[in-house]
Amino acid sequence: MTQYDLIIVGAGPAGLFAATRVGRERRTVLVLEKMTDPGRKLLITGSGQCNLTHTGDIADFFGHYGKQGAFLKPALRHFSNTDLISSFTGLGVPLTGGDDGKIFPASRKAQDILDALNTECRKHGVAVRCGEAVTEIGRSGDGFSVKTAVGEYHSTLLLIATGGASYPATGSSGDGYAFATAFGHMIAEIAPALTPVTIREYPFQDLAGVSLQNCTVSLFKQGKKAGMFCGDLLLTHDGLSGPVILNASRYIVPGDEIRVSFLPEERREELVQTLTGCGGARVKTALTPFQLPERLLKRLIGLVGIPPEATCAHLTRASRNQLIQVLTCCLMTVGALGGYHIAMVTRGGVALDEVNRKTLGSRVTDGLFFAGEILDIDGDTGGYNLQAAFSTAALAADSLLIRLDTPGAE
Numbered sequence: 001m002t003q004y005d006l007i008i009v010g011a012g013p014a015g016l017f018a019a020t021r022v023g024r025e026r027r028t029v030l031v032l033e034k035m036t037d038p039g040r041k042l043l044i045t046g047s048g049q050c051n052l053t054h055t056g057d058i059a060d061f062f063g064h065y066g067k068q069g070a071f072l073k074p075a076l077r078h079f080s081n082t083d084l085i086s087s088f089t090g091l092g093v094p095l096t097g098g099d100d101g102k103i104f105p106a107s108r109k110a111q112d113i114l115d116a117l118n119t120e121c122r123k124h125g126v127a128v129r130c131g132e133a134v135t136e137i138g139r140s141g142d143g144f145s146v147k148t149a150v151g152e153y154h155s156t157l158l159l160i161a162t163g164g165a166s167y168p169a170t171g172s173s174g175d176g177y178a179f180a181t182a183f184g185h186m187i188a189e190i191a192p193a194l195t196p197v198t199i200r201e202y203p204f205q206d207l208a209g210v211s212l213q214n215c216t217v218s219l220f221k222q223g224k225k226a227g228m229f230c231g232d233l234l235l236t237h238d239g240l241s242g243p244v245i246l247n248a249s250r251y252i253v254p255g256d257e258i259r260v261s262f263l264p265e266e267r268r269e270e271l272v273q274t275l276t277g278c279g280g281a282r283v284k285t286a287l288t289p290f291q292l293p294e295r296l297l298k299r300l301i302g303l304v305g306i307p308p309e310a311t312c313a314h315l316t317r318a319s320r321n322q323l324i325q326v327l328t329c330c331l332m333t334v335g336a337l338g339g340y341h342i343a344m345v346t347r348g349g350v351a352l353d354e355v356n357r358k359t360l361g362s363r364v365t366d367g368l369f370f371a372g373e374i375l376d377i378d379g380d381t382g383g384y385n386l387q388a389a390f391s392t393a394a395l396a397a398d399s400l401l402i403r404l405d406t407p408g409a410e
């Protein structure tokens with residue numbers, strides 16, 4: 001049995017980054033990872049390119065985490081996007097940003113981010129034991145005992161960084177929720193998020209693969225508007241995907257209604273003018289300037305019962321209004337959310353009211369800390385989830401160091 005200052009469960013970005021910060025202060029750190037290698041999920045982020053974070057003022061980040069943004073403020077302020085950028089450039093990983101504000105390694109290889117974390121761990125003597133799934137955690141004296149199939153380890157402090165439940169093949173299969181529950185923590189109900197949705201009586205099965213830029217999706221719950229999202233949309237064989245839907249999925253439950261505008265909001269008036277004033281032109285031709293994919297346009301015109309060759313002059317006021325409606329406010333009912341095997345993150349997790357947002361220490365069990373996606377935090381696409389993982393890891397690590405320096409400190 002070996003005694004460590006800190007045991008970290010989970011070698012994802014949160015666990016590894018916290019390990020480097022505590023390890024560099026000459027504290028003994030053990031990271032236990034279930035998979036045979038660390039950072040499996042990190043390697044598939046951004047399709048292997050790793051969208052690490054986003055540009056902009058850190059205060060602009062708060063709104064990207066929904067109601068949980070308030071909890072994250074101290075962590076994001078403690079370790080912001082600019083801190084994350086300078087941290088990795090300082091470790092020899094140059095970063096680059098696109099016009100859309102997303103920040104990636106200049107090599108566009110997630111492997112470079114993981115390599116930098118692994119190198120730092122080695123440099124600071126952090127022990128990373130892979131292929132050791134933690135099966136049981138308990139109190140041992142004033143500290144903790146952690147069991148794996150291979151052995152039992154002891155530590156003064158404990159950080160749980162086991163991630164969420166999405167993409168379980170990467171190792172994040174929700175084990176941490178049981179560990180937190182065993183310590184008396186509540187788990188806010190979990191669900192897949194940043195995931196496609198299926199649509200009931202979906203009219204676009206054969207248009208799978210059609211994508212549209214700059215659409216607006218309005219979300220309705222029991223008839224009441226509950227949110228509005230903008231971005232690119234992708235039609236799938238059984239529903240909708242693309243950034244606008246992935247972001248909306250963080251708030252959707254089956255049975256919710258969504259209204260899709262296939263055109264940018266600001267072009268609605270232009271659409272009305274066009275359909276009113278195009279006279280003998282075919283409806284399809286009159287709508288060419290809106291640059292909708294032809295197959296989709298044909299389907300939408302068909303959905304409201306307008307014959308394919310109809311001219312604008314043939315349109316009754318009612319059919320014109322129906323066409324405007326289906327183009328700018330197409331009503332669909334969500335059948336289901338894509339499962340954990342395709343969801344990029346998990347919403348829900350360790351309930352935030354039982355965690356001190358200024359330290360990320362448990363309010364239930366002294367000496368226990370949390371970082372990363374295990375917490376009831378999820379963000380939009382665009383680098384917000386990795387930023388949350390690194391920011392919570394940095395804050396937890398620095399709080400852990402204070403505890404190690406001053407036992408009994410909050």
Ligand SMILES: Cc1cc2nc3c(=O)[nH]c(=O)nc-3n(C[C@H](O)[C@H](O)[C@H](O)COP(=O)(O)OP(=O)(O)OC[C@H]3O[C@@H](n4cnc5c(N)ncnc54)[C@H](O)[C@@H]3O)c2cc1C
Pocket residue numbers: 009010011012013014015032033034035038039040041042044045046047050051052053132133134135161162163164166167170171172173174175176343344345371372373374382383384385386387389
């Ligand atoms: C396909 C995909 C693409 C994504 N792209 C992006 C992106 O580009 N930008 C972005 O910001 N976010 C992205 N995300 C989200 C991001 O990857 C996660 O939010 C982030 O990895 C969370 O970090 P974490 O360290 O908290 O958890 P994880 O990365 O999930 O790491 C947790 C670790 O704990 C280990 N573990 C679990 N249980 C045990 C146990 N019992 N014992 C020991 N170890 C255990 C797991 O094996 C895993 O290695 C993406 C997610 C997916 C699935």
